[in-house]
Amino acid sequence: MNTKSLNTTCADDSILWSRLRTGDEKAFSVLFTKYYEHLVRYGNSFSNHSEKVQDCIQDVFADLWIYKHSLNDNANVKAYLLSSVRKRIARLQERDYIFTKTASTDSIQFLFDFSIEHQLILDESTADKVNQLNILINLLPSRQKEALYLRYHQGLSVEQIADMLDVNYQSANNLLHRALLNLRKEWNTNIPLLILLSYSIL
């Protein structure tokens, strides 16, 4: 549903965007209300500090207004906002790292775990398969998971994802493709085991 609302409102976005660039406060507020929640969800994938995340997102919007005159006129609003939030959180974590001296932070970690559409699963065998697949997806390297999330939940194009994750198009495509390919292999080999398991439980 999210993906749908994203794509169908692209035209509205570019209108809002150009009005924002001319200093339209209403357009700013509409964009804010529209994307704030999306961005909070995405931001929370990188950090457990929801307050800091929201602070970052508000900073992103504040900058958007302050530098509105230098914004690119044909930007994809969604991709721009997601990317800005990502950069901002990365910068914050780098800064925090200096003080806390914890693990390395070349890039921020996408900590998000996908969950299962339980209410859409009616039969047990589907439930088992989905469970297994879900576990495998969540075991993917964080960059692959993030690519999947951006592609299939935020509806970004491969180019936009490449841009955000700071890789070239081919690498972004590989991230996405490999994620699915590897998993399908692993998953298919695991299915008999899974079936065995579920039978043994019964």
Add this chain to the structure above:
Amino acid sequence: MQKRNKYTEIEDFLADESFLSWVRTKTDLENWEEWTLENSIRAKLVEEARLWVLAMKVPENNLHPSIIQSALVATWNKIEKNEISTSTKKEIKHWNNNWLRSVAAVLVFGLLATWTYSHLFIPTNSTQVYNELIEDNNDEGLVEQTNNSTKAQIITLSDGSSVLLQPKSKLSYPKIFVGNERRVYLSGEGFFEISKNPKKPFLVFANEIVTKVVGTSFRISAFSNEPNVEILVRTGKVKVQSNEMALSSNKKEEITLLPNEALRFTRKNSTFDKITDITKDQTLIHSVRTIEQLSFDFTDIPVSQIFKTIEQAYLVNIEFPKDKLKDCHLTTSLNDQPLPEKLKIICKALANNTSYEMNGNQIIINSDGCNY
């Protein structure tokens, strides 16, 4: 529409909105069900893609609209703060430039009735003057406040100006200033701090005297049972006329006072005496109130100290979160500001979530601490 006939990878399906909405919400506008069943290889692929969708749920953590709204407000505050801090440099220059002028504009203006002759010349018409003025202008919907206590009381006017009304004094003022003048009526003594508005001059009718300013601070005392009225100007420029002249337009004589000049109006014979050296005039020196002696220039001063100064000057109580503000220092100059403006500036300087509430002489500062 039939691009889906070329789908060979799970990716193709996952990127298809129509497919996603079929799986997630069962809205099948493009007959996916039928299309899937057309071909068994296709059915296998679709089934797998469906499992992927089911296994990749992103839970919706619905934020309450009020949270989003308050986040929006917080963002506007951030923007405002940024705009202030980026323009601070410009403003400081401006301020310095303006400073001399605004010093000149600030008037401390005292009309001090001298106590010495109080019982000798009780002008029988003086209270009438106040009452007549009120009556004549009552169509403005005046509010009258009388201070029967032993301590000064603070009054805030609708334009942001503040008046420190001394005991045994009363002030009449409209709830809202309309028209192109701001008129108030004083009997007794008050210290006025007027918000600047050159388009709307501020007129204080104090018995026989009318004092006209544009925006500044000054003190007036015009007790009905005292024979003299004195005006003391600290800084700036002020115009004084006798009330008769102000009301009847013929032969308007205006006296202009500059900083550290004073004027004594003798009620008995309606004469003005200009006093050019206030330091030589004992009555004026002795009548100076606390608020005129306190400096509101603060350089790296703990905010608690600033609040204390305000408490002393305006005889108010300020409640503030002492722990949260214990490390907050400010550098600011508030000499030329009415009380509400002073509080506003302090709140703004502390943090964007800081605000004040004022209820009579009780002021409550709400803050989570300062920004630095």
